[in-house]
Every structure is written in C-alpha cells, then in structure tokens.
Amino acid sequence: MLAWVQPDGSWWLNNAGVVTGGDGCIVIDTCATEQRTRRFLDAVGTATGDAPIRMAVNTHQHGDHSYGNSLLPDATVIIGHEAMRDGLLVDPIIDGCPPVWTPVPDWGGVTRRVPAITLRSELTVFAGDRRVELRHPGSPAHTTGDVVAWLPEERVLFSGDLIFHGLTPLVFMGSLEGALRSLDWMAAFEPAHVVPGHGPLLDAATLPDVLGAHERYYRLILDTAESGRRAGLSPLEAARACDLGEFAGWADSERLVLNLHRAYLDAAGGGELDLLQAFVDAMAYNGGPLPTSV
Template sequence: MSWDDGNPYVDELAEGVYAYVQPVGGWMVNNCGTIVDGSGSAVLVDTTSTERRNRAVLAEVSKVSRGAPRAVVNTHHHPDHTYGNGFLPRETLVIGHEKCRDEVLAAGLEATRVITTPDYGDLTLRPPEMTFTDRLTLHLEGFPVELRHVGRAHTSNDVIVWLPDQRVLFAGDLAFAGGQPFLLEGSVAGFRSAIAQMRALEPEVLAPGHGPVCRGEEVGVLLDDLDAYVAYVAEVAEQSYAAGLTPLEAARANRDNRFSGWAETERFVGNLHRAYSELAGNPVDTRLTVPSVWPDMVEFHGGPIGCLA
C-alpha cells in the first residue's frame, strides 16, 4: 500500500454513510466520516486539524445533509481528529470517551508547538461535552450507531464507530492504511486486542483514520498486516531490550524490514519506546508524550519530519 498525493475526496460507504478521505495522509492529515439518517441530519466522525481543512469538510457535509450536524464523535483525543471541534456550530454535540475529554484538556494546543509548519487558523479548544466509559448507542432515524471503547490501544481512549445494519466500521487511528500505526500513547498488547475486536465484527467496509477505505477482502488483509506489524514491534523490542539497546539504536539496527515501505517510518522509534516501557514493568497507563520522543523520531527520520496539513 502507498499514499496517493491527490486531493481530498468523498467515498460513499453505504447509503447515507460517507468517508471524507485526505489522501496525502501523514501527520495532522486524517480522514473523517459523515452519517446521514432518514431525517437528513448528520453525525460526524472526527474533525481535522486546521481551519481550512475543517471548512472543506463542512462544505462537503452540507451537500448531503440538512442543517447543522447533530453531533460529532471523536474517535480519540489526537489533535488531527479534534482541533476542528471548535469550528463546528455550538448546537453540534461533541461526543467522546471520558478519557478523550481529559486528554484534550491536558494537551491543549501543545501539538501546534511540536508540528509548527501548518497554518492552523483560529483554533479554539473544544473537548467532548458528552462522555461515556464503555459503550454508547446513538439511535438515529432508521438505524443505530454503536460507539465502542476498545481499551488502551493507539491511545487510552480509542473508540470505534460501528454501523451494524450497514456493516461499516469507522476505525479511527486503530487502522492506518499505508502508514505505520502509532502506539506511543497506547499499548502494544492493547493494539492487538483492538485489532481482534474489529476483526470479530466482520465489517464489510472499514474507514481507517488515515489512508484509503478498505472493502471486502481488503479489510482482512489490512487488519492482518497491522497485527503483523505490532507483533514485529514486540519482537524487536524484546530482543533489543534484552541486548541493552536504546529504542533509537534498536530502530536503526532493524531499519530494513517488511514494513519499511509504509509511510511515517519514524513511528517505529516511538512504538519501541512504548514497548520498552511495558517490558520494564511500568504500569500500562504510564504517560509517554510525543514531545518527549520527537527528537529520537527526527533523528531516525534523518531530519525534520514533514507535515502537509
């Protein structure tokens, strides 16, 4: 799989269900979703990172729905999925896991000081206003939308958006199609558990947080590849930790691997930091932040990490 450098586009996943795909992918450039029910009102899945990009998303939403979006579901707290909350109408309810709210408030606008190249616009922090701990079902006109917390995986607060009638799954950043997933703020074992939970649903269509939509057999291939990647990270970490290598040294020693063609290879270093923390016996909720490992990631990358947001 590889990234496409084209413009954002809308992919209809089922009747009234759409993915807004930003093919450039990468840091701060994510996918969003729109679910339109029988009344014509919309529920969004995530926002994006800059004012310009969110204006473009809302323009597309207005073409397929009526009135202001009823709600937006944040699949997790990362800024590419939540910074756009502040550009939504006040009557649009922001929904997320309870830890998503905590993390949005804790992080603030920190990402703008780490990834400095984008023009973010006039950002206003807006955390979820309705939170839940395990599951929440939105009963739209004509069908349900299930929100499921899958445990600590990509972050502490990952939520999948499952439409059982349509067999459509919005996976957030539990699925990167074409790019390396990021486990730094989550859990190695937890990410594999989340993959198993998604596989058990047997979705016919999967919209990842980054990369193109997968359909049919592509869904299983993507989940298998992601699981194999996380297993590889765990294997490298175990061997390298025992050998006394740092995460950066371990990444360098294993730079050439079957996943090195995926985008954002610098995440390999961050993922090893998380795996090392788990091997050291630290609690699963030990906080590891992007700013704390960013220098290692930049060094592994070989220079400044680009962002096209």
C-alpha cells in the same frame, strides 16, 4: 453517509465522515486545521443538504481528529471517550505546534472544544432511526480513549486510528498488546466497509490483509524492543538496528521510534511516556523534523 478521505493520510491528514438520518446528521471526527475542517464541513453541508449536525463523535484525542471541533455549530453535541476528553483538555500542541514537523502546521482559528458527553465502554446514538454504536475496544490501543463507530444495519465501521491503511501505525500513546487485541475485536464486527483513521477505504475483501499487516508490524515492534532491551540499546538505537522489511515503504516510518518508546516503557512496567524525548528521538532517526503537508 459520507467518508472524508484526505490523501495521503500521513501526519495530521486524517479521515472523517458523516452519518445522515431523519432530519439531522452525526459527524465522525473533524480535522486538524481550520482550513481542512471548513473544507470537510462544506462537503458535509453539500452531501446532507445542510442538515443540522446534531452530534459529533471523536474517535480519540489526537488533534488531527479533534482540533476542528470548535468549528462545529454551538448546538452540536460532541461525544468521546472519557480519556479522550481528558487528553484533549491537556493537549499542549493545539496552543502552538512545536517544530517537530516541517512545515510546522498552522492550525488557523481553532480552539480547544472537548466532548460534552463521554462514554467508558459503549453508547448508542441515532441519526433519525439510523443506529450508530460507539464502542471502546476494552483497553488502551492507539490511545487510552479510542472509540469506533459501528453501523450495524449498513455494516460500516469507522475504526479511527485503530487502522492506518498503507502507512505506519502509531501506538505510542496506547499499547502494543492492546492494539494487537483490537485487530481481532474489529474483525469480529465482520464489516462490509471500513473507514480507517488514515489511508484509503477498506472492504470485507481487503480488511484481513490489512489487519494481518498490522499484526506483523506490532509483533516486529515487540520483538525489536525485547532484543533491544536485552542488548542494552536505547529505543533510538534499537530503531536504527531494526530492519523494517516489508514495512520500509510505509509513510511515516520514523513512528518505529515512537512505538518502541511505548514498547520499552510497557516492558518496564508501564507509566507516562516522555513524549518530548520520543519525538526528539524520532527526529534524530529521521534526520530532521517529520514531513507533513498540513
């Protein structure tokens, strides 16, 4: 088993991994760009003795975890949540990244490749006799199609972006309430090791603090949205009035604006988020395009 951690975990720099067993392996997520995915797959080949990649799991639809799918061998079966597949099918950013980030990411030679097998709640796959349980948290959280990969024998949890370790969580395409519930849901696995979607690896000793920080952050978003709505502030105005306190030092702090857009929308009854407006506001909050090193 290998966890692939890309520092510093900020925009487009995800974690991934591979599970070996029998005469093949299962990849958990790919990367955003051709260059980064090739680097990851080279490491997978070295770590596994070039074992065939029989399956690949996408923990959710976002491009930092899925654009590299097309660089996997043709024979690799890709698996993801049904909503993840739907989301990647209509993802506009893979066709050309808008100048929301600076520098504008160069995806290289990747093309849209969606799962051939989907799940709605759970599916168990095997690498040889090594069991990998794919589980959906039961409601929208980071996105509408999140999946974690749980290895019960090894007690390892690949959480996808249900956990951002040491940087700002993002829930604008999911749900604050669902993200809150997913924290207890993940804790109940009692993992010995966790590979978060972004940031350094976690173990049983560090997980409670990290989940606790997520909970406090999500509650800050909900409180800020509630008081902002009452005061007639827009999400951007509410963000500017918000004291991030202990979270001010987290990278990608402008996600506050994106997360508030979600909280406002859900408080008003839910629906489709205006992604463009949310990003325009996030750039206004940040004073320019969002920094990335991809």
